[in-house]
Amino acid sequence: MGGVYLLTKAGDIGQSPRRNRSSLPSFLFITFVLFMLTNNRGEELDARYHYLRALDSLNHQISNYSAWLNGTASNFTLPSEDNTTMPLVDSFMQFGSIVDPHSGSYYSNLTGFWHGKVGFHNLTSDNATSNSWGHLAQEFVANTNMSALPELLGTWNWTAAEKLSISIGDKAISFTSPGHNDSQDIAIIHGKVELSHPHSSEELRLDFDGVHFVSNGSIYAYALPAGQRADLRRIPALVPSSHMNETAHAILTELSARIARLKAKIDSGSIESESTEEDDTPKTGCSFKLLGQVETTHVPQELMRELENEIEHPTGISTVKAPKLKLNGVLISQNCAMLFEIKDTTGLKSPQLYRKITTYAGISTLVYLALLALLSREMSRNSAPAALSRLSRYVFLSQSLIDAISFVGHITLAILADGRPSLAVLAPAGVACMLFVYEAQFSVSIGQVQAPEDATPTPPRPTPAPPSPAATPAPDASSATPAPTSAPTYPPTAPQPAPQPQPAAPSPAPTAPERPSFLRFLWNHVRTDPSARLWTTISVFLIVVFRLVIILSLPLFFVGSLYSFVWMVQIYRSARRGRSSGLSTEYLFGATVCRLYFALYFLGCPKNILDVEPRRWIYGIAALMFVQVSIIILQDRLGPTFFLLNHTIATKTYDYHPPMPLPDPESPEQSLGDCAICMDAIEVDQSMRRRPKSSDFREKSDVLGLASGARRTGGIFSAVSAVGSAGGRKNYSLAPCHHLFHTACLERWLAIKNICPQCRRPLPPL
Structure with missing residues (x-):
């Protein structure tokens, strides 16, 4: 025992004494757990007290009522x-x-x-x-x-x-x-x-x-x-x-049944807190x-x-x-002193209504699945950055807001339809939630691709050329000073004392950078990050919409506005950018028909499950949606601005095929230069090459004009003569950063990235 004791003490040598763990965190944790387990105890006790009071009141009522029915003394008197x-x-x-x-x-x-x-x-x-x-x-x-x-x-x-x-x-x-x-x-x-x-x-x-x-x-x-x-x-x-007599005995039976049900609730402990009214x-x-x-x-x-x-x-x-x-x-x-006359009020029995809700839920689930399949095919078809640059993010953002409102509406309907149809209504609610997430993510992806397209590309800063030897003035022989042949002599001087080191000035102490507050960091993040800005906008917008969803007129106006302009933003973007939408006809008509199913059911069918009064303006919105779809399809066929006059087009698109100076006709290679992607020569169209048989004046003017123009404008954008016809022009593409490519090479590159392969600057749509 002594040896063990010595070993133990020897092992403790050099170690700090063990500190006892504070009991305060454990006490706080146990208190929190007990609070979470018993935080509704007060409500249960209050509800139990109300149940007991109701039971006493019913017992008192039924005792007096039974005595009145039996003809004995009672405090109850039937009104005259x-x-x-x-x-x-x-x-x-x-x-x-x-x-x-x-x-x-x-x-x-x-x-x-x-x-x-x-x-x-x-x-x-x-x-x-x-x-x-x-x-x-x-x-x-x-x-x-x-x-x-x-x-x-x-x-x-x-x-x-x-x-x-x-x-x-x-x-x-x-x-x-x-x-x-x-x-x-x-x-x-x-x-x-x-x-x-x-x-x-x-x-x-x-x-x-x-x-x-x-x-x-x-x-x-x-x-x-x-x-x-x-x-x-x-x-x-x-x-x-x-x-009167049989009604009185029927009421006695009903009161007895209510007392029995209330006793069973109290004995079983299944007491529910009473819901408070919004307006007491x-x-x-x-x-x-x-x-x-x-x-x-x-x-x-x-x-x-x-x-x-x-x-x-x-x-x-x-x-x-x-x-x-x-x-x-x-x-x-x-x-x-008033009277309401009730005439021709129609009823629907609860099982029939629940069956109707279940049928609606099944059809709605199929419609949402069709929308999900159409969206999936369209996302896979337009996954490249070049295709995403054609789309408008607000088309999918507006549809995601519609699906979010639909999700909340179906969840509310499932809560109100307490019974068998509740599970059926959860199916379209779940698919609508998936659609909302996918459409919002697709909208964010489009925004990320299109974020740098509006950035103005900064041209490369020219570096000053070193001065040529010819430009440096030569020294004059007459003014040149001959180098001394020997060092000059000076009278001897007394030795100077070594300079004493001066005390250095104290340098300022480095200050720690001030850390921004959380709100400032959050604001900067939302302001600079397109994804965060878009998700924040969606969240705030949904919160406002859901707070106003109880007011019937506002959601109808909001949903009607979204339906009216769901495709209008795509028409505007295509016309503004001068490019077709890239949306398939399958998605345009399929999404429009599926979206209109819900709008026409609730606002056009007089016997919908929510009993919403039909609105005639929904048919105008349906016609407007099909007109917008037709315009998008015609933009692909006839051009993005076919319905506009030339002077009404506010934004001109970048021309990848500007006029280029023709190469020297006596040059062995008739090319504009090398493609920055494939490194092959960009040859000039055969029909537009310069002919060597031309007047001396024209040759001279071409050469001088080209040289002077190059010196005036910087060279590559000087247009002396056009390169080929329209078909020949499209053989080359000149980026805003002055890099030259084959049009086919640049199209394949932009299908992957929308930046220049050399300088990494963002490129406009081709």
């Missing part, structure tokens, strides 16, 4: 029946009756989405009193407090409301009541009513709860502003007196009664039951054609 409501309602609609099951039937389940139009009636105006139902309106609003109307109406523009959207959840219940054993004629309905203006995105939402009588298709419900829930126990006062204060204080009637169909009841079963649980069997689901009714408010 209003005798002025139904006579006024009968002036606008008629409630249905039970039809012969062999000749007609009603839809038994109204779960779905309804859309229609409404007509507003002010029951206190002079126009209302002049109608046939004017005296009924006066009786209806006789007890209305007119002084409280401005506060109850709020800021909502009631007179401008024209559109109506209703989402209904319909659930049939079985209950037992005296005289009605196991009745299933009553279904509990709940949902939302949304009133909207035709030219505004602002909506007024009302939440309603009520009952639906399956046998005659009538609806009775209370509709209150968003955030308020109607008391189900008051609904028996709204229905006809003949159905309701837009109005008006309370409404929703009274409606489902139109009868000419389908027998047995076939209608078979049709509804197939819609809810499709098996593939053949059924009758589904008749239209229509609803008429009124939305009436006594405390605000």
Whole structure:
């Protein structure tokens, strides 16, 4: 043991004592982990507290309601029946009756989405009193407090409301009541009513709860502003007196079912935090009664039951054609003295809508895959820098913005369509995201290639030639000083002391370069790097667009503008640069047709899945897109500026074939020089060579003119006579940096790089 101890101590000699690790980082890390694990505990406790309060309230309501039904002492009292409501309602609609099951039937389940139009009636105006139902309106609003109307109406523009959207959840219940054993004629309905203006995105939402009588298709419900829930126990006062008893027992069954579901949630711990409304204060204080009637169909009841079963649980069997689901009714408010007339409101059942969304998602996925294939082929076809220099980056940038908006829209639709179609809608959203990324990257690549094309090439700086010996003046013999033959003698002087070294001046201490701040570095990077500038622009633009996507008119205007000018920027670039686009006809027509599928579906089809009102201007945009495609194709055939006059062309393109001085006719090689790429001679066309038989004056003028012109202009750009015809001219190409090439050699080189192979300066398009 002693030996081991000595070895241990000897091994510790020369080592620093081990420092204990601080416990503060560990404590902070554990605290952070616990915070992340329990940061939503407060919300869960708050939601649990609300659930428990709701459960206590329901228990209290059902106890008093049960006592009232049994005729014992209770704190609940059913409101007295209003005798002025139904006579006024009968002036606008008629409630249905039970039809012969062999000749007609009603839809038994109204779960779905309804859309229609409404007509507003002010029951206190002079126009209302002049109608046939004017005296009924006066009786209806006789007890209305007119002084409280401005506060109850709020800021909502009631007179401008024209559109109506209703989402209904319909659930049939079985209950037992005296005289009605196991009745299933009553279904509990709940949902939302949304009133909207035709030219505004602002909506007024009302939440309603009520009952639906399956046998005659009538609806009775209370509709209150968003955030308020109607008391189900008051609904028996709204229905006809003949159905009051069974309605009361149906409400008792529904309240018991709600208590059971709430208890199950609390016991299982599956408590969800309640979503907060965007506007806590309701837009109005008006309370409404929703009274409606489902139109009868000419389908027998047995076939209608078979049709509804197939819609809810499709098996593939053949059924009758589904008749239209229509609803008429009124939305009436006594405390605000107004009435909305609901006419010809059509509905689409939830399974049918989900199937429609799934079909749309499948077709949209195929369209996006076609766009992706077209883009891939076009990118591979135009991968060379020479081809990229012809394209406009904004063509693909605008398409990437359209696909980004489409991606966000499809994701939002997948979230709203909670159910089976959500996964189907994710497919076009994913392909749209891929298109956005590829198009943005392709736009960045085009920008990188085209970045140096606008840079002005700096000509090479001439180096001064050394002076020639002939130019140096010779020394004059008479003024030349003869070199001394011996060194001059001086009188001896005293020895001078050695100079003392002077102290050197202190040099300034080197200062460390000031490091720029992060924001300055980021700004310089975005300002100087084309890729960073383009991605920053795209990001900021998308953030602004997505923040405004909730306003319906702005996205439509933005998307319409992108569709209108998606090809216009390519036409402008081709005309400005004097070069064809290089886009294939396959891509032009294919991308245009695929893009217009989405635009025409949502803005031209009246029965689209989002229920967007058709806009006629979308057909003008479609025609404009095809006109632009035709112009691009004609630019390839007839020239980039075929539709412009010569004096309207603002930018002249660089001429690679300027007039060149002809070589000496007596020279053994009739060439302009050597090609800087292949190093072969650039021969002059045979038909344009100088003839040796010419006058002495012409030869002299040619030689002198060429020499003087070369001295005046620098030589190579002096045009004494043209080299060949148009075909001969194209045999050579002179770059702005004064390097000469074969045209074929330069074309092959520019297909790889757009810089000069000798001086590496950027070259304009050939």
